[in-house]
Each structure stands twice: as C-alpha cells, then as structure tokens.
Amino acid sequence: MPLPEFSRSDALTMGVELELQLVNLSDFDLAPASPDMLDLLARAPFPGAVTPEITESMIEINSSIHTGHGPLVEELQLIRDTLLKAGDRLNVGVCGGGTHPFQQWTERRIYEKPRFREVSALYGYLAKQFTVFGQHVHIGCGSGDNALYLLHALNRYIPHFIALSASSPFLQGSDTQFHSSRLNSVFAFPLSGRAPFLLRWEDFERDYFKRMEDTGIVRSMKDFYWDLRPKPEYGTIELRVCDTPLTVEHAAALAAYLQALCSYLLEGNEAPPREDDYLVYNYNRFQACRFGLEGNIVLPQEHRPVVLRDDILATLARIAPHAEKLGSGAALAHLGQITKAVGDAEQLRIVHEHEGSVEAMVNLALGKFRGEV
Numbered sequence: 001m002p003l004p005e006f007s008r009s010d011a012l013t014m015g016v017e018l019e020l021q022l023v024n025l026s027d028f029d030l031a032p033a034s035p036d037m038l039d040l041l042a043r044a045p046f047p048g049a050v051t052p053e054i055t056e057s058m059i060e061i062n063s064s065i066h067t068g069h070g071p072l073v074e075e076l077q078l079i080r081d082t083l084l085k086a087g088d089r090l091n092v093g094v095c096g097g098g099t100h101p102f103q104q105w106t107e108r109r110i111y112e113k114p115r116f117r118e119v120s121a122l123y124g125y126l127a128k129q130f131t132v133f134g135q136h137v138h139i140g141c142g143s144g145d146n147a148l149y150l151l152h153a154l155n156r157y158i159p160h161f162i163a164l165s166a167s168s169p170f171l172q173g174s175d176t177q178f179h180s181s182r183l184n185s186v187f188a189f190p191l192s193g194r195a196p197f198l199l200r201w202e203d204f205e206r207d208y209f210k211r212m213e214d215t216g217i218v219r220s221m222k223d224f225y226w227d228l229r230p231k232p233e234y235g236t237i238e239l240r241v242c243d244t245p246l247t248v249e250h251a252a253a254l255a256a257y258l259q260a261l262c263s264y265l266l267e268g269n270e271a272p273p274r275e276d277d278y279l280v281y282n283y284n285r286f287q288a289c290r291f292g293l294e295g296n297i298v299l300p301q302e303h304r305p306v307v308l309r310d311d312i313l314a315t316l317a318r319i320a321p322h323a324e325k326l327g328s329g330a331a332l333a334h335l336g337q338i339t340k341a342v343g344d345a346e347q348l349r350i351v352h353e354h355e356g357s358v359e360a361m362v363n364l365a366l367g368k369f370r371g372e373v
Helices: 034-041 069-090 114-123 125-129 144-165 182-187 201-215 248-266 275-294 308-318 320-326 329-340 344-355 358-370
Strands: 014-024 049-052 058-062 092-095 134-140 228-231 236-243 296-299 304-307
Touching (some): 014 069, 014 248, 014 358, 034 049, 034 069, 058 069, 069 092, 069 329, 069 358, 092 358, 134 248, 144 228, 144 248, 144 275, 144 329, 182 275, 236 248, 248 320, 248 329, 275 296, 275 308, 296 308, 304 308, 308 329, 320 329, 344 358
Antiparallel strands (some): 014 058, 014 092, 014 134, 049 058, 134 236, 296 304
C-alpha cells in the first residue's frame, strides 16, 4: 500500500490517545473485560472515541483535536467519567499506569480483530507481553517537511517525556528498578526505536518507505513502533514514549508541553537537528527509563552531561512564552511541580513499601484515575 500523501493539518493542534487498564475489583488483577466495556459504551454517546487494544484487558481512548490545554483537560475528564460509570455497571476498575504490577502475560487473551491476530501470528509471545499501557500525543504539522524537522529536533527531548510520564516500576510481580519498564517491552519489536534521519518528505517517501515496502516487511506506518513517527493520513507527528499517567490531568499537561516545545522549535530557537545527535539517543533513553528524573543525559550537540530534572526545569522556563501564547501556562506549572516533587513511578513504589503488597499499587492507581487520591 503506497504511503498516503501528507495531509496538511493546522500547525500545533493536538490530540491524545490513552491506553488504559481494565481491572478485576475482587483481586486487582487485569480482567478480560474490553468486549463487555466496548459493547456497553457503544450504546450511548461517547465524548471522544474508544477502541479495543491488542489484549482484552486493555482499551484505548482518543480525544478530539484541540488547540488549547483547557478544553483538552475538560474533554479527557468527561471521557474518564463516562468510562468510570461504565466500569461501575460492570464491576470493572479503570486506571492508568504504564504496566500492571503483577499481571501474568500468559493469561492474557488476544482481542478478536484481524490486525491483532496478524500481529500475534508474527510476533508470538511478544504480542501478549505487549499488554503495556502508553500515552500517544499527536501534534498537527503544516507539511511533511515540517513534520520530519520536528520529529528529529525533538530527539533531544525524548528523555523528558519518558521521565515525566514514567509509571511502570513493577512488572510480573517484581520491582524492575526502572521508572519506566514499559519501553523495554516496546524495544523488543524489530521495527522500534528511532526513525531514519531524513528531513524532506519526498526523500522519506521515495528513499525509505518505498524501499522498505519493496522488501515486503512493511505495508503502512502502523508497522513501525518508533518512539516518534509521522502519521501522514492525520497530518501529524505522534509521540509514543510516554507511559499512561495515573491521571488525565497529567496526560493533558504532557500534551501541552509537547505543543509548546514544538512551537519553540519551529521558530528556529535551536540549531537544526543532525544525524550525529543520535549518537547519545539510546543512552539518554535508557537513563530516563532507568532513573527517571534523576537520570543523567548527555546533550547531543554540546556533549555536556546534565541531570534530567535540571534540564526539564530549564526547558520549562525557556518555552514559557510559547506556552502562555498557546494558553497552556497551567500545564507547565503542573509539570514544574511534578519535576520538583514525586512522579507516578515513585508514588507507586512508596505505596508498595508502606503497604507491602502489589495490590495496593493497583488500588492507588484506581483512586488516582478517579481523582479521589
């Protein structure tokens, strides 16, 4: 299937996708409840979109397209409340978090959909291990060239989004010692990682996608599990490194941060991206996953080490005028508080230390999603 023409969308518009956990409220394990949830939600108006995910213990919600942080928060809260009402009727809990702390992947069921069956047939057990939960953010771009420029200019900031969203410290009942263990599951797929360094859409289409298509390995952009990927049919770039945060308010703040950052980069406030920037990419990515805000990254063009927490705070100050212009000052203030305090991964670990049980971590995630904690 040829790569579709890059649809021009309004620059800096944004949309959010959240993959969410469906939880059995008796034992706090994951529940194969998505067929029942989707059936119930299909009978009433839904303020956004809700779709199945690869296993039956997951669903994905999508926001509409927004220009400002405030309306995005309000819509996500409305979607959340609608989900919670449906979950209450089915006695199913709904929550964020990048991983469920103790679910066993062997017990998961693949959702009955051709695309998911194809993925399962190709990737074997990786498909069930892909029962992890992420936030994707789309940013509108005026052209394919602008999309590729942003995609590569953002490489330096990928660790920010990993650390700020990290909420997957436990996996299969054990502490991974990572703040975000979810991304290790994504990295297992052969077409994951970073996009090739091409800055013109014509080159991407002709010199990369067409050649990959000719190999028979890929048929569409869906086959790439890159950290950032262009979505020509939407006219966007899609950030895919975030764990699903524990609250929708935090999810909206991360989207607004990306929007303001893109505004700052499009105005040429930094040196253009270079292929050599990627020399430190995987190292920086690891530092953010492993140590969260305390990670030590190396700035790709300056070759200077910096603590992620300090770099995020400096960036928030640098892009503040762009956030104010876009109406997202409150979002940056929220992230500034998180950066100076305790993130989702640390909160989950603290509860485990105090309560001594992985079930208590799920209970915290359920309460945070409801806005009760």
